[in-house]
Amino acid sequence: MKKYIPRAISALLLAVLALTALTSCGGANYRDDVAVSTIDSAIQAKVPVPDGYYAPDSDYLTFYFEGAEAIVNEYVIQMSATSTNINQFGIFHVKDGEAENMKKLCENYIAKSKDRWVAQANYIASEHPKMEGAEVRIFGNYVVYTMLTDTDKALAFEAVEAALK
Numbered sequence: 001m002k003k004y005i006p007r008a009i010s011a012l013l014l015a016v017l018a019l020t021a022l023t024s025c026g027g028a029n030y031r032d033d034v035a036v037s038t039i040d041s042a043i044q045a046k047v048p049v050p051d052g053y054y055a056p057d058s059d060y061l062t063f064y065f066e067g068a069e070a071i072v073n074e075y076v077i078q079m080s081a082t083s084t085n086i087n088q089f090g091i092f093h094v095k096d097g098e099a100e101n102m103k104k105l106c107e108n109y110i111a112k113s114k115d116r117w118v119a120q121a122n123y124i125a126s127e128h129p130k131m132e133g134a135e136v137r138i139f140g141n142y143v144v145y146t147m148l149t150d151t152d153k154a155l156a157f158e159a160v161e162a163a164l165k
Contacts, residue, residue: 028139028140028161028165029140030139030140030141030142030164030165031140031164031165032093032140032141034093034142034163034164035074036074036075036076036091036092036093036142037076038163039091039142039144039159039160039163039164040076040078040091042159042160042162042163043078043089043091043156043159043160044078045159046152046155046156046158046159047087047089047148047152047155047156047159049080049081049082049085049087050082050085051080051081051082052080052081053078053079053080053081053087054078054079054081055076055077055078055079056077056079060077061075061077064109064112065105065106065109066105067101067105068092068102068105071094071095071098071101071102072092072093072094072095072098072102073093073094073095074092074093075090075091075092075093076090076091077089077090077091078090084124084127085127086124086127086130086131086147087130087147087148087152088146088147088148089144089145089146089147089148089156090106090144090145091142091143091144091160092106092142092143092144093141093142094141094142094143095141096141098141099138099140099141099142099143100138102143103136103138103143106136106143106145107136109145110134110136110145110147113131113134113147114131114132114134117131129149129150130147130148130149131147133147133148133149133150133153134146134147135153137157137160139160139161139164140164142160142164144156144157144160
């Protein structure tokens with residue numbers, strides 16, 4: 001009987017560890033009530049540009065992210081106001097279950113932007129790593145894309161994480 005008790009305890013501990021591992025694999029839980037303007041401000045505070053950012057008009061979403069209007073609750077796209085700086089990011093708060101669809105729209109936008117970037121004969125070589133390193137991430141019902149340096153991208157995504165925790 002004594003040798004079965006340690007086995008039972010070991011089995012119970014393994015079961016608890018397995019259950020903990022399975023529940024933690026689901027990823028982080030993110031808030032779903034944060035205004036995109038709050039996240040926008042957090043990113044701009046971490047990744048400022050000399051002349052600030054500007055938001056293109058609503059036609060930009062319709063033209064470059066076709067179909068997004070049907071799945072997005074709220075969004076902001078910000079671009080550097082300086083023409084020699086291609087810093088850009090977008091934050092999309094989407095309807096439940098639509099994050100992957102929005103991610104695909106962002107990836108298509110980035111691919112088209114890269115194609116246009118390469119086609120331009122007068123692009124700024126120092127800005128090229130931003131375009132090549134463009135990235136999209138999902139944070140619950142928020143989808144964020146960035147066209148930033150690796151350092152700035154890390155700061156931007158940290159700001160998003162902090163705002164949504």
